[in-house]
Amino acid sequence: MKRLLGYLRKNLKETILAPLFKMLEASFELAIPLVVARMIDVGIGSRDTRYILKMGGLMILLGIIGFISALTAQYFAAKAAVTAGTSMRNDLFGHIGTLSYREIDTAGTSTLITRMTSDINQVQNGVNMFLRLFLRSPFVVLGAMVMAFTVDTKTALSFALAIPVLFAVIFVILLVSMPLYQKVQKQLDRVLLKTRENLLGVRVVRAFNRQKDEMESFDQENAGLYRKQVFVGKISALLNPLTYIIINLGIVAILWIGGDQVFAGRLSQGQVIALINYMSQILVELIKLANLIILMSRAAASLKRVNNVFDMHSTLRDGSQPFTSEGGARISFHGVSFTYAGAKEPSLSNITFTAEPGQTIGIIGGTGSGKTTLVNLIPRFYDTTGGTVTVNGRDVRQYQFDSLREHIGVVPQKAALFRGTLRTNLLWGKEDATDAEIYEALDAAQAREFVDHKQQGLGLLIDQGGRNLSGGQKQRLTIARALVRRPSVLILDDSASALDFATDARLRKAIRETTGKTTVFLVSQRVATIKNADQILVLDDGRLAGIGTHKALLNSCGVYREICESQLTPKEVAADAQ
């Protein structure tokens, strides 16, 4: 709540003026029944057409002023709400950017997207309606009651009876329906999650002919939502008939008591009509108030969820040492272990090795053996949970993030590009890279040929996620992006998996020639990709099963030999082992 008030404070004028203008509108609305009463009693009573027209004109004037007040209030409320929503969305986006992989893993990408979009929208709508109604509705209810008593105390006593009963009915219905609305919201989240997952994986769904199963599971979630909505709808639907019965009973009472008063000459017909109008105004406002409470409870739940993300803080602390790369980077792992948040088993256990500047380190192992996890510890995407990683003899945690990551080129397993041009994508590697440097990187990444073929040069348009490129083309561009910065450490995480063997071989040769003192980490499932590395780390279920050159490992490491035997011919294995 404090956070939201902070955002509203930025538009203090609008936040205060919106409810005030709404009250102004309500005041004019409260005056109308009195004008109608005068019209009936004086105008119709004495058949004075001029008076009726005069009162009619006054009603129109009150209506116009009320309308202008309402428009002004709506404008201020919308402005305050949209500005608060926009600032909150901006801040949340920035905040998510500061979270480490650990928090993002824990929260889940889909959840974060829902917080950024539908939850903030819900808060925004809540603020808008709150500013419009929180003063207006109680003001009209109280105001109408006071006005009714000023018209006639005896008849207005029916108000004093009807209103508390109305309140009680609305309160009970809210009490029952509000938790149900929260359940509906949760179910809606599940439907959204299912939709998002399905659309993101649409190709896989089709390739595996899972449309029918996916449709069934979506139907299930959607039917759950339908059932919950119908149930809560039925309860809420009681609101109208019950409140109308009470109000109509109130009106019967007004007519009954008021009729007697009129006969006795203590009350005029116009005043009875005014009392009925006040009763109706109260009903409408109470229903609005009930809806406001439902909306507020949803907005409060959304605000809580947004706040939960704001309350997450990166577990990674920035270091204070700048990283300088003269002479390259020596990377050492000292008894490193790592366990993901919430995981029972460690993904890496007791890993020790040193990579000298300029060396190429091959990392091989079965699926899930910890290869990606290992390289992610170098740029500090995660911190170790045991042991230390040092770069040039200093604990990696002591370096400033920016300066450390500036010297590391990472090519992740999943090639990610962003909407824009080829140039803007490659400048992510080095902001001030010249065209010549970019072309050099494209040459080394074996991407020059297809870029030239597209004939748009560095202005080549890249769609969202690079979907207008093939898997191999995307991989080559992500490699070029990492090479542009001429990093001290280059991490290629299975980055050539979509390339044919010949291109893969040319790529490695070019990288070796252009990187010089760069320490290269080459993660791959292919023996051919890593066999010429200076050192090969063989991972098996998070443990280092072997370390050495291709030849040494063939002779000393059973796991490595097994991998080689599954990919090379027996003749090749025998020759390499010699």
Ligand SMILES: Nc1ncnc2c1ncn2[C@@H]1O[C@H](COP(=O)(O)OP(=O)(O)OP(=O)(O)O)[C@@H](O)[C@H]1O
């Ligand atoms: N974000 C995560 N949260 C929890 N566990 C994870 C996470 N990422 C990976 N793991 C687990 O850690 C282990 C090692 O995963 P890792 O991605 O490092 O393997 P890998 O050797 O790179 O596999 P592959 O060759 O298939 O890419 C696996 O058991 C995996 O299930």
